[in-house]
Amino acid sequence: MAKSLLIISRQAPWSGPSAREALDIALAGGAFDLPLGMLFLDDGVLQLLPSQNARALQQKDLTANLQALEMFGVEDLFACSTSLAERGMSPDALNVEPLNVLQDEEIAALIDRYDQVITI
Amino acid sequence: MKFAIALYSPAHAPSSRRALLFAQAALAAGHEIVRLFFYQDGVHSASSAVVTPQDELDVPAQWREFVTTHQLDGVVCIAAALRRGVLNEAEARRYSRTAASVAAPWELSGLGQLHDAVQEADRLICFGGP
Amino acid sequence: MSTLHVLSHSPFADSRLSTCLRVLGGEDAILLCGDATYALNASTAARQALEARADGLKLFVLDEDATARSIELPDWVKAVDYPGFVELSVHYDKVNTWL
Numbered sequence: 108m109a110k111s112l113l114i115i116s117r118q119a120p121w122s123g124p125s126a127r128e129a130l131d132i133a134l135a136g137g138a139f140d141l142p143l144g145m146l147f148l149d150d151g152v153l154q155l156l157p158s159q160n161a162r163a164l165q166q167k168d169l170t171a172n173l174q175a176l177e178m179f180g181v182e183d184l185f186a187c188s189t190s191l192a193e194r195g196m197s198p199d200a201l202n203v204e205p206l207n208v209l210q211d212e213e214i215a216a217l218i219d220r221y222d223q224v225i226t227i
Numbered sequence: 228m229k230f231a232i233a234l235y236s237p238a239h240a241p242s243s244r245r246a247l248l249f250a251q252a253a254l255a256a257g258h259e260i261v262r263l264f265f266y267q268d269g270v271h272s273a274s275s276a277v278v279t280p281q282d283e284l285d286v287p288a289q290w291r292e293f294v295t296t297h298q299l300d301g302v303v304c305i306a307a308a309l310r311r312g313v314l315n316e317a318e319a320r321r322y323s324r325t326a327a328s329v330a331a332p333w334e335l336s337g338l339g340q341l342h343d344a345v346q347e348a349d350r351l352i353c354f355g356g357p
Numbered sequence: 358m359s360t361l362h363v364l365s366h367s368p369f370a371d372s373r374l375s376t377c378l379r380v381l382g383g384e385d386a387i388l389l390c391g392d393a394t395y396a397l398n399a400s401t402a403a404r405q406a407l408e409a410r411a412d413g414l415k416l417f418v419l420d421e422d423a424t425a426r427s428i429e430l431p432d433w434v435k436a437v438d439y440p441g442f443v444e445l446s447v448h449y450d451k452v453n454t455w456l
Binding site: 109110112124125128131132135136138139141223224225226227 | 233235266267306307310337338339341342345346351353
């Protein structure tokens with residue numbers, strides 16, 4: 108049975124290449140049909156803000172890639188409730204779905220469910 | 228145990244040396260290293276162009292020696308490398324760039340190699356940051 | 358299931374340690390290395406936060422980093438060398454490095 112991998116994305120969408128490169132790991136794994144999950148934590152939840160306009164910074168729009176995760180077989184998407192609240196974000200107004208919003212203790216349980224984890 | 232070791236930081240970051248020392252300790256303890264995968268700024272740890280002052284630790288050279296001595300599979304993520312200007316001869320030719328800065332024992336390959344290593348290994352350990 | 362969380366960023370301008378402490382599992386451990394070792398500086402909120410968890414949380418520090426910074430280690434932290442670091446990575450089910 109394939110080992111499962113949880114990718115924890117902690118950076119804002121355009122703070123550098125981290126958000127993009129975390130997503131690339133997920134998409135690559137999805138392409139190989141591997142069991143993957145992705146958790147948005149700390150500034151990583153900022154990737155989930157709706158109405159982003161990457162063009163204004165001449166950057167690529169990550170939203171399209173995030174929405175493609177499901178198509179690549181990465182369906183287990185999670186966001187940290189505390190991180191959302193800290194950043195003034197409502198769990199009901201995110202640019203990706205379906206997405207599970209988790210409390211802190213649920214995140215501990217989430218990490219336990221996966222065989223490996225990468226926090227990027 | 229089988230280890231997959233991923234490095235995300237350049238040679239001058241303390242975590243690059245830390246990853247190397249961990250890798251050496253893992254082998255010394257009788258464990259196996261399935262693959263070293265250099266991603267994000269980790270591609271710079273594989274650079275053959277880094278010039279280290281004489282009185283400092285030459286981390287890229289130490290990585291090269293470690294991989295060569297133990298005949299390990301040292302992979303540099305090609306997408307991360309290209310984006311950061313770390314190219315081997317073939318890629319430098321392909322993109323008409325003036326310099327190649329990664330060579331044997333390092334191989335440029337895709338993220339599939341990271342996933343493959345994660346599947347094969349018992350433990351994935353990542354190093355990055357300070 | 359148990360996870361070894363590895364931190365190397367200084368806790369003073371960074372949220373990794375505080376977030377890690379929030380999402381820690383009951384069987385988990387933390388290894389401080391690099392600048393995360395400064396979390397053990399006396400009279401800091403970081404050290405207090407760690408000490409408050411000292412009963413249930415297993416805390417380790419990479420000895421070379423504590424030595425380099427002349428940090429006096431309390432008895433609720435165990436210093437490990439690289440062979441010890443390798444042993445920890447084998448003992449815990451997985452390693453989560455906060456890159």
